[in-house]
Amino acid sequence: MNLKDRKCLIAYFSRKGNNYVSGRIVDLPIGNTEVVAKMIQELTKGDMFHIEAVKSYPKDYTETTEVAxxxxxxxxxxxxxNHVENMDSYDVIIIGYPNWWGTMPMPVFTFLEEYDFSGKIIVPFCTHEGSGLGHSERDIAKLCPKANVLKGLAIHGTAAGSAKTNISNWLDKMGIS
Incomplete structure (x- = not known):
């Protein structure tokens, strides 16, 4: 499948600040999912959209996990x-998120239910600390039954900053870059 000439949106949810990385809590100036989203944008030249909840999550990592x-x-x-004003103009939606409790953060569910993805191609990616994509691909397929959901990419959060080759190979396999 060649998707190189299709209009692409990289929509992502990411959490900077207090995060769990390699068994300890660290302060990330940029969330791992955003790091990966920016690499994807560089490789695809797609448009970027940051999925953000009106109500911010707590600064403390443990409190955030409890809210999630x-x-x-x-x-x-x-x-x-915020909302995507012209979703109809995109053919391919690359959607990124951290794995929270085996799936996507709930703002990503909100995002996926807000638009009609009929006939669109959805390509998921997630950052995680050992749980991979969890059941997020199934959840996306349930929320967007008229979209074509391609095989996602799971990137260990610790490796986000050095994942460009893996991302490039994955995008090439999907026919996107």
């Missing part, structure tokens, strides 16, 4: 700060 778990348990749909 509560949101997942009640199937929350946090309100988003």
């Amino acid at each position: 778990q509560d949101e997942l348990r009640v199937n929350a749909r946090p309100e988003l700060m």
